[in-house]
Amino acid sequence: EDKVVQSPLSLVVHEGDTVTLNCSxxxxxxxxxxxxxxxxxxxxxxxxxxxxxxxKKSGRLSSILDxxxxxxxxxxxxxxxxxxxxxxxxxxxxxxxxxxxxxKGTKLSVIP
Amino acid sequence: ETGVTQTPRHLVMGMxxxxxxxxEQHLGHxxxxxxxxxxxKPLELMFVYNxxxxxxxxxxxxxxxxxxxxxxxxxxxxxxxQPEDSALYLCASSQDSGSLHxxxxxxxxxx
Numbered sequence: 001e002d003k004v005v006q007s008p009l010s011l012v013v014h015e016g017d018t019v020t021l022n023c024s025x026x027x028x029x030x031x032x033x034x035x036x037x038x039x040x041x042x043x044x045x046x047x048x049x050x051x052x053x054x055x056k057k058s059g060r061l062s063s064i065l066d067x068x069x070x071x072x073x074x075x076x077x078x079x080x081x082x083x084x085x086x087x088x089x090x091x092x093x094x095x096x097x098x099x100x101x102x103x104k105g106t107k108l109s110v111i112p
Numbered sequence: 113e114t115g116v117t118q119t120p121r122h123l124v125m126g127m128x129x130x131x132x133x134x135x136e137q138h139l140g141h142x143x144x145x146x147x148x149x150x151x152x153k154p155l156e157l158m159f160v161y162n163x164x165x166x167x168x169x170x171x172x173x174x175x176x177x178x179x180x181x182x183x184x185x186x187x188x189x190x191x192x193x194q195p196e197d198s199a200l201y202l203c204a205s206s207q208d209s210g211s212l213h214x215x216x217x218x219x220x221x222x223x
Contacts, residue, residue, distance in 0.1 A: 004154070034211055034212075036212075036214075041200070041216040041217045042116075042202065042214040042215055042216045042217060043155075043202075043212075043214050044214070045211045045212070045213065048210070048211050088155065090155075092209060097209065098143060098145070098160040098162065098206075098209045099157060099160075100157060100209075100212065101154075101157075102154040102155040102156075103154055104152070104153065104154050105154070
């Protein structure tokens, strides 16, 4: 059975701090790992990672995948209150599958 | 609002009711999904349709019945639900099996 484990489950930081969110996985025939941000309702897409060691960046957010150790990290620098959300990690199986397995998420709270 | 819309946004129903959730995507994608999100549990895939054909059905009870009349519309028909079915039901679409675009969800409460 596919498994995605995120840590920590919740995190409280002050504005300006840097945070690192972790995601480890066990999945049959891995294809990609995806990060989503969920504020109130719909998760919104952040990154899709397929290759090991290649960092993806979007503003203050960045993410990298390690396919040997089966994990990914999501970094947020200079956090702002608007970064408060649940961050979801998900893994996608190989070609032909639409099975996306999600972790429980990390709830990030950024306080002023 | 995103390119994926869902109605209704909130629904309260009794265990003997029949209701339907509706999803529409305006992104030209060929795959549509129903996910269930319960408190303190990961998002659970329920159904996937690719070009109107159901490709995945993750052991979902028969009281949930999906319908995909075309690649832009997806329904979830609900019948004799249980209180434990109360959750946020999220519709999503994708092009092939790429990144998902989620709708705002329907918050369902079964009384």
